Amino acid sequence: MDNRGEWSSKLGFILAASGSAIGLGNIWRFPYITGANGGGAFVLVYLLCVFVVAFPIMIVELVIGRKSKKDPVGAFKTIAPGSKWWIIGAMGVMAGFGILSYYSVVAGWTVAYIVKGISGGLTVSNLDPAVLFSRFAANGKLQIFYLFVFSAMTVYVVIGGVKDGIEKAARVLLPLLFLLMVVLIVYVLTLPGAINGVKFYIIPDFSKINSHTILMAMGQAFFSLSLGMGAMITYGSYLPDDDDLFSSAFYVTFFDTLIAILAGFIIFPALGGAPTKSGPSLVFVVLVDVFRKIPFGGVIAVIFFTLMAIAALTSTVSLLEVVTAYLIDEKGMERKKAAIGAGFLIAILGIPSALSLGANRWLTRIGFLDKMDFIFGNIFLTFGGFMMCLFVAYKWGLECFLEHLSEGCQHVGKPHFNGWLKIAIYFICPLAIAILLLYLILTGESLG
Numbered sequence: 001m002d003n004r005g006e007w008s009s010k011l012g013f014i015l016a017a018s019g020s021a022i023g024l025g026n027i028w029r030f031p032y033i034t035g036a037n038g039g040g041a042f043v044l045v046y047l048l049c050v051f052v053v054a055f056p057i058m059i060v061e062l063v064i065g066r067k068s069k070k071d072p073v074g075a076f077k078t079i080a081p082g083s084k085w086w087i088i089g090a091m092g093v094m095a096g097f098g099i100l101s102y103y104s105v106v107a108g109w110t111v112a113y114i115v116k117g118i119s120g121g122l123t124v125s126n127l128d129p130a131v132l133f134s135r136f137a138a139n140g141k142l143q144i145f146y147l148f149v150f151s152a153m154t155v156y157v158v159i160g161g162v163k164d165g166i167e168k169a170a171r172v173l174l175p176l177l178f179l180l181m182v183v184l185i186v187y188v189l190t191l192p193g194a195i196n197g198v199k200f201y202i203i204p205d206f207s208k209i210n211s212h213t214i215l216m217a218m219g220q221a222f223f224s225l226s227l228g229m230g231a232m233i234t235y236g237s238y239l240p241d242d243d244d245l246f247s248s249a250f251y252v253t254f255f256d257t258l259i260a261i262l263a264g265f266i267i268f269p270a271l272g273g274a275p276t277k278s279g280p281s282l283v284f285v286v287l288v289d290v291f292r293k294i295p296f297g298g299v300i301a302v303i304f305f306t307l308m309a310i311a312a313l314t315s316t317v318s319l320l321e322v323v324t325a326y327l328i329d330e331k332g333m334e335r336k337k338a339a340i341g342a343g344f345l346i347a348i349l350g351i352p353s354a355l356s357l358g359a360n361r362w363l364t365r366i367g368f369l370d371k372m373d374f375i376f377g378n379i380f381l382t383f384g385g386f387m388m389c390l391f392v393a394y395k396w397g398l399e400c401f402l403e404h405l406s407e408g409c410q411h412v413g414k415p416h417f418n419g420w421l422k423i424a425i426y427f428i429c430p431l432a433i434a435i436l437l438l439y440l441i442l443t444g445e446s447l448g
């Protein structure tokens with residue numbers, strides 16, 4: 001157990017875990033879901049979901065990880081030996097496999113667009129961005145190529161280990177991400193019409209809020225904070241016993257939310273109002289169209305897609321780390337072999353997703369990538385989060401949970417703090433997630 005690795009400091013953990021949370025979910029999914037659901041009003045609902053439902057689950061995952069010092073499967077086996085709760089951990093490892101396979105496809109697009117941007121192919125050519133994107137998406141060989149490029153980058157970081165791979169990458173990449181965002185925000189705010197985009201984004205239109213919107217916001221909060229599949233259990237397992245998990249959970253939640261909101265301040269001012277078209281193509285088509293029309297658009301495009309690639313990489317790393325930690329802790333494998341083997345298999349599993357955007361007719365018709373996102377990114381995460389709440393509330397026991405949380409967290413024992421956590425874990429979180437889960441299963445409707 002000694003050679004499992006540990007973060008070098010609290011800041012190291014906060015950067016790595018924020019890196020996991022901050023990803024395509026923030027820069028790509030959050031703005032387009034917000035765009036399609038009434039702008040500012042959706043942001044408010046999202047904030048509510050983050051702090052009322054998701055935040056307590058972040059604490060739950062970190063406590064389970066730090067207490068057991070194991071991968072998600074080992075964590076449940078350690079805390080509840082002889083029971084079947086480890087299946088929740090196993091589902092988390094499967095979710096890591098599943099999410100990473102299609103996530104790397106979209107992450108690969110960001111690298112492809114950086115290359116296109118540098119070579120001038122994005123902004124100079126007089127090809128319509130929509131045509132450019134659909135041709136690229138339908139090119140199976142290129143899709144697979146970039147999927148493997150991104151998978152190799154992920155494997156490279158994970159091989160480095162907890163401190164010298166994951167943490168080191170986050171220490172460099174996250175500040176860079178923040179800097180690039182600030183540069184872009186300052187720039188887009190000077191564009192003509194930017195104010196209309198800002199207005200759409202911050203003036204809430206409550207008529208757009210209904211139960212569907214609320215559930216979308218909740219699903220997005222889960223995905224964005226990397227909850228429900230043991231990523232935070234795994235990252236928490238590398239934390240020392242005296243860390244204040246409450247404040248760690250808070251910082252990660254705060255930074256993730258901040259970056260999602262800032263991403264909106266790039267996209268909506270650049271669009272100059274409510275998006276006319278939403279969905280996954282918002283960034284790759286609509287925004288590229290904007291880049292073609294503004295001064296320095298070529299450079300801005302490269303900066304933007306670099307920022308997205310960075311965000312994606314620190315997330316793919318955490319997804320692969322869940323699978324790798326499982327292979328190390330449960331199967332006794334060496335880190336390098338585990339990371340390469342798992343990374344390679346996951347990239348192979350990503351191929352059908354890569355071919356489902358036009359390259360293969362059958363995979364395109366069933367929308368393979370979207371199906372994967374629905375099953376793993378929606379169902380598995382919400383189900384996992386639900387079961388983790390039940391685990392703490394009814395199996396492990398809230399008292400044991402609080403006892404472990406109290407090492408390092410001085411709030412434990414204060415009546416309002418204990419009371420809040422109790423209500424959240426016993427009632428609010430399981431109930432809210434159960435409704436979301438039922439909705440997902442009954443409607444079969446993806447939140448993405």
Ligand code: PHE
Pocket residue numbers: 020021022023024025026099223224225226227229231315316318319
């Ligand atoms: N949170 C990441 C994002 O927003 C995605 C992710 C989900 C990463 C689950 C790890 C685990 O892009």
